[in-house]
Amino acid sequence: MSDFLLDVQHLQVHFPIKKGLFQRTQGHVKAVDDVSFSIAKGETFGLVGESGCGKSTTGRTVMNLIKSTSGQVLFAGENLSALSSKEMLTRRKDLQMVFQDPYASLNPRLTVEQILEEPLTAHQVGDAEERKRTIMRMMEVCGLNPAYLKRYAHEFSGGQRQRICIARALILKPKLIVADEPVSALDVSIQSQILNLLQDLQEEFQLTYLFISHDLAVVKHLCSRVGVMYLGRMAEIGTAESIYTNPLHPYTKSLLSAIPAADPRQKRERILLRGEVPSPSNPPKGCAFVTRCPSAKDICKHERPRVSKVEDDHLVACHLFT
Numbered sequence: 001m002s003d004f005l006l007d008v009q010h011l012q013v014h015f016p017i018k019k020g021l022f023q024r025t026q027g028h029v030k031a032v033d034d035v036s037f038s039i040a041k042g043e044t045f046g047l048v049g050e051s052g053c054g055k056s057t058t059g060r061t062v063m064n065l066i067k068s069t070s071g072q073v074l075f076a077g078e079n080l081s082a083l084s085s086k087e088m089l090t091r092r093k094d095l096q097m098v099f100q101d102p103y104a105s106l107n108p109r110l111t112v113e114q115i116l117e118e119p120l121t122a123h124q125v126g127d128a129e130e131r132k133r134t135i136m137r138m139m140e141v142c143g144l145n146p147a148y149l150k151r152y153a154h155e156f157s158g159g160q161r162q163r164i165c166i167a168r169a170l171i172l173k174p175k176l177i178v179a180d181e182p183v184s185a186l187d188v189s190i191q192s193q194i195l196n197l198l199q200d201l202q203e204e205f206q207l208t209y210l211f212i213s214h215d216l217a218v219v220k221h222l223c224s225r226v227g228v229m230y231l232g233r234m235a236e237i238g239t240a241e242s243i244y245t246n247p248l249h250p251y252t253k254s255l256l257s258a259i260p261a262a263d264p265r266q267k268r269e270r271i272l273l274r275g276e277v278p279s280p281s282n283p284p285k286g287c288a289f290v291t292r293c294p295s296a297k298d299i300c301k302h303e304r305p306r307v308s309k310v311e312d313d314h315l316v317a318c319h320l321f322t
Contacts, residue, residue, distance in 0.1 A: 004074075005176060005208050006039040006062065011071035013054070013061050017281060029281045031057040033232040033288075034071070036307070039176075039225075044202065044209040046223030046240070048216060048255070050277065054232040055212045056100075059178045062210060063097050064088050075176065093123055096169035100181040102161035106153040112139075112164055113149040119172050134171060141204065142167040143197065159190035163197070170201060178210045183218065195222055216259050220244055225313075228252045231288040232280055234307060238314035248316040250293050287319065295320060 013032040016025045032054045039045040047055045060066045062073050064080050073080045075095065080088065099105040106115060113135060120131045139146050142163045153161060162182060169177055179198065183191040195218065201207060213219050219226055219240070226243045228236040228251065236249040247253045254271040261268050273292045284290050287300040299319050307317045 003040050004038040005041045005076060006210065007072075007074040008035060008037050008058075008062065009072045009074065011035045011058065011061060011073065012069045013057055013066060014069045027281050030232050030283060031280060032061065032068075033280075033283070035229070035232070035234050036071075037227050037234065037237055039208055039210060041175075041208055042202075042206060043225065044211055044223045046219035046226040047210065047212045047229060048214060048219050048226060049229035049235075050255075051214060052277065052280070053229040054280070055229050056180050058229070059097070059180050059210060059212050063095055063178055065097075093172045094175045095178070096172065096174040096176075097178045097180065098162070098165050098169050098182045101185050102158055102165050103153075103185075105165055106161060108153050111150050111152055112144075115153070115164060116168055116171055119168065123172060125172065138167045138171050141201065142170070157190075158186050159193060162186060162190075162194055166194075166197065166201070170205065170207075173205065174207070176208045176210065178212070180212045181214070182211075184213065184215065191218070198222070216255060228255065231278060231283055233288050234317060235289065236314075236316045236318075237307075238311075242311065242314045246314075248310060248314070248321060249289075249318050250295050250320075251289050287317075 011032055012034055014028040014030050017027045017029060018024065019026045035058060037045065047058060049055050057066060061068050064083065068081050071081070080091065083091065116135045116138060117131055120126065120134060125131065126134065136146055144160070144163055144167065156164065183194050186194060199222065202209060211219065211223055223240050226238065226240050227234055228249065230251050236243065236252045243252065244256065247256055254273050257269060257271040275292045278284055278288070278291055286302050287305050290296045290300040293300065297319060305317045305319045305322060307315050308322055309315050310321050
């Protein structure tokens with residue numbers, strides 16, 4: 001376990017549904033429902049799935065921005081879920097987050113210099129001169145012109161804003177970065193630049209990434225291991241190579257079939273799923289995917305499948321493999 005920087009064990013995040021005059025709890029939205037995975041030091045772990053599957057909630061719970069209902073989030077062996085807000089503040093230097101929307105994640109009232117200096121001041125890192133040198137260095141490695149320091153966020157393009165967000169996340173020299181769909185709000189021409197920047201920074205600063213995305217092509221390019229989520233549960237975990245060349249779960253197969261082929265002349269069988277995703281407030285009793293699975297058996301309706309090891313470092317939660 002010492003090789004794992006992050007170890008998420010049986011994580012659950014349930015949000016209460018309150019109704020009526022007295023706001024009594026009538027049920028719960030099971031946004032994350034018993035999710036487990038581990039990330040090794042220096043690794044990029046991709047978390048993928050449809051919108052609403054719980055991947056962003058998982059990322060925010062790892063950061064302790066959302067409190068878990070149960071389970072553990074172990075960072076370097078320490079249970080973050082058990083820390084108070086004051087105790088968590090001292091750990092923030094080691095865990096940083098890059099959000100999806102660079103327009104909403106920067107304070108419009110602050111200049112770039114103030115945005116980058118704020119975390120250094122909050123954690124009392126260095127004196128004024130040292131902070132200035134750190135800011136200039138971070139501007140350089142993130143591909144930002146030092147002349148931009150006195151400008152405000154609204155004066156930049158989406159790609160430049162995301163570079164500022166990355167610089168802000170890196171300036172405290174964290175060990176883990178949770179990147180929540182960091183390129184989905186950007187133009188396609190800019191996405192590759194930001195992805196290449198993330199890769200270069202990982203090598204230079206020995207970073208570990210939890211990369212959350214719905215773009216399977218991006219995940220294949222960037223991640224060494226992948227976890228596939230469906231309706232708050234983990235459907236499949238494996239190396240990127242094993243997931244993309246030999247998907248086991250029917251849901252994973254349907255997701256991969258939707259990736260556009262590089263050669264338009266290449267024929268690929270598209271697996272179309274019928275039905276709607278069940279409500280996370282009332283998930284199926286058995287397998288979460290049973291209402292849409294073309295290979296569902298009777299046991300799938302009544303018994304929840306356990307995550308089992310099928311191959312080396314390839315796990316799947318499906319009754320077809322138990």
